[in-house]
Amino acid sequence: MSAPVISARDLSLTFQTNDGPVHALKDVSLDVAKGDFVSFIGPSGCGKTTFLRCMADLEHPTGGTITVNGVSAEEARRNRAYGYVFQAAGLYPWRTIGGNIRLPLEIMGYDKADQAERVKRVLDLVELGGFEKKFPWQLSGGMQQRASIARALAFDADILLMDEPFGALDEIVRDHLNEQLLNLWGRTEKTICFVTHSIPEAVYLSTRIVVMSPRPGRIADVIESPLPVERPLDIRDTPEFIEVAHRVRDGLRAGSEDA
Numbered sequence: 103m104s105a106p107v108i109s110a111r112d113l114s115l116t117f118q119t120n121d122g123p124v125h126a127l128k129d130v131s132l133d134v135a136k137g138d139f140v141s142f143i144g145p146s147g148c149g150k151t152t153f154l155r156c157m158a159d160l161e162h163p164t165g166g167t168i169t170v171n172g173v174s175a176e177e178a179r180r181n182r183a184y185g186y187v188f189q190a191a192g193l194y195p196w197r198t199i200g201g202n203i204r205l206p207l208e209i210m211g212y213d214k215a216d217q218a219e220r221v222k223r224v225l226d227l228v229e230l231g232g233f234e235k236k237f238p239w240q241l242s243g244g245m246q247q248r249a250s251i252a253r254a255l256a257f258d259a260d261i262l263l264m265d266e267p268f269g270a271l272d273e274i275v276r277d278h279l280n281e282q283l284l285n286l287w288g289r290t291e292k293t294i295c296f297v298t299h300s301i302p303e304a305v306y307l308s309t310r311i312v313v314m315s316p317r318p319g320r321i322a323d324v325i326e327s328p329l330p331v332e333r334p335l336d337i338r339d340t341p342e343f344i345e346v347a348h349r350v351r352d353g354l355r356a357g358s359e360d361a
C-alpha cells in the first residue's frame with residue numbers, strides 16, 4: 103500500500119480560553135489514503151473543523167503528530183498541497199467569479215495565460231462555464247459554493263479539504279451538488295476530507311466515514327463503505343445504504359454515551 107496522504111498520530115489540541123482549557127481533540131489517530139473520500143461526522147463542537155484545520159496548518163496541535171503528503175502540515179501548506187472550501191462560499195463581491203478564482207493564482211504568480219486557461223478549466227469542471235464574468239450576487243447559493251470549489255481546484259492541489267460546504271443549502275440543491283462532487287472526485291482522483299452533519303450525505307459521498315464523539319473529540323468508529331463507486335442518488339433507498347447509515351447512527355449514539 104502506498105504511504106498515506108494524511109497521517110495523524112495521537113493528535114490532541116487543547117485551546118486555552120478565559121473559561122479554562124477546551125479539549126477539542128484527544129488522541130486522534132487516522133490514515134487517509136490517496137484517492138480516499140473521507141467524511142467526518144459528529145455532534146456540534148466535537149472537533150471536526152479543528153481536525154481539518156490541523157491538516158491545513160491553520161491550527162497547531164498541542165500533542166501528537168500530523169503529516170500531509172509525508173511532510174509536516176506547515177510544509178504541505180507551503181507546497182500548496184490542498185485546496186480548502188469553507189462553510190460559506192466567501193467570494194469577494196467586488197470581483198467577478200473569474201476574478202475570484204484567479205485571485206490565488208495571481209498571488210501565487212501564475213502567468214496571465216495560465217491563469218485564464220485554469221479559470222476556464224475549473225469553471226467547466228464545476229459546470230459554471232459561461233459565468234466567468236458574472237458577479238457573486240448574480241449567482242444562486244449553490245452556484246456560489248461551486249465557484250468556491252472551483253477556486254480550491256484551480257491550482258492543482260491533490261487534496262481537497264471541505265468544511266460543511268453544502269450545509270446552508272436546501273436539500274434539492276445539496277443532492278445535486280453531492281452528485282456533482284462525486285462526479286468531480288471520480289474524474290480528478292483527488293483525496294477529499296469532508297466535514298458534514300448529515301448522515302445521508304456522509305454515506306452517499308464517502309469511501310470511509312469517520313464518526314467522532316463529543317468533546318474531547320475522539321474517533322468513535324471508522325466505517326469502510328461497501329457501496330460501489332458508481333452511486334446514483336437512488337442508491338440511498340437500497341438496503342446496503344440504509345445499513346451503513348444505521349451503523350453511523352449507532353456510532354454517533356455510542357460516542358455520545360461514552361462522553
Ligand SMILES: Nc1ncnc2c1ncn2[C@@H]1O[C@H](COP(=O)(O)OP(=O)(O)OP(=O)(O)O)[C@@H](O)[C@H]1O
Pocket residue numbers: 117118119124125126144145146147148149150151152153317
Ligand atoms: N480558536 C478557538 N478557541 C477556543 N476554543 C475553540 C476555538 N476553536 C474551536 N474551539 C472549541 O473547540 C471545540 C471544537 O470546535 P470545532 O469547531 O472543531 O467543532 P466542530 O465539530 O467542527 O463543530 P460544528 O459541527 O458545530 O462546526 C468547540 O468546543 C469549540 O468551541
